[in-house]
């Protein structure tokens with residue numbers, strides 16, 4: 001049995017908990033340490049018992065409390081070499097034994113959980129998404145992706161639960177107040193995944209194995225929960241995939257723990 005719970009999700013900060021009876025990990029810690037501790041407490045988990053923090057990339061909405069938590073509770077941090085080079089200064093002093101380098105495609109064992117990173121297209125040094133395996137269960141965290149490719153589809157396929165980015169509504173972004181260069185960055189191949197693209201990706205990988213999808217990492221300015229959910233639902237309906245029947249889908253909450261699922 002594995003528990004899976006987004007603790008915070010959105011362009012303002014991201015952290016995801018996954019754990020078994022014996023092991024507790026975070027993917028990213030991009031809100032304050034206090035918020036993460038509170039969110040963990042709300043699902044009856046203890047930050048002091050975390051076994052590892054895996055980091056997707058160096059952007060502040062993913063690393064804000066990584067150094068703080070590591071120092072406070074002596075937690076090892078896992079990240080790619082490129083991410084380490086670009087985040088280390090922001091983290092503050094990290095003890096040598098808690099600095100762990102991972103490689104895309106290689107499995108990392110933490111007690112009874114296995115975590116594998118995969119490359120994602122994003123404007124960071126060496127960004128990754130993660131597959132988390134426990135027993136027969138596979139979870140996937142895939143946010144901060146400008147587009148998707150066959151490799152990403154393979155990594156999502158056969159997942160039992162997925163946290164997938166639905167960052168923006170393309171029309172809202174284009175008509176919104178962001179400067180042209182920022183719009184181009186977000187819409188670009190290394191930017192963020194639009195709602196409609198999240199729907200296509202889910203449609204491409206959908207199988208009986210997928211039981212639960214959280215849509216997350218929503219833009220504060222260029223999306224709403226309703227628009228994201230409806231856009232993805234409609235893309236899937238056009239392919240005869242019915243949300244609520246074929247699988248469950250919900251929005252990951254921006255500022256607190258979402259409903260946690262056990263698989």
Ligand SMILES: [Zn+2]
Pocket residue numbers: 057059122124144
């Ligand atoms: Zn990012």
Ligand SMILES: [Zn+2]
Pocket residue numbers: 011014059061062144217
């Ligand atoms: Zn982000």
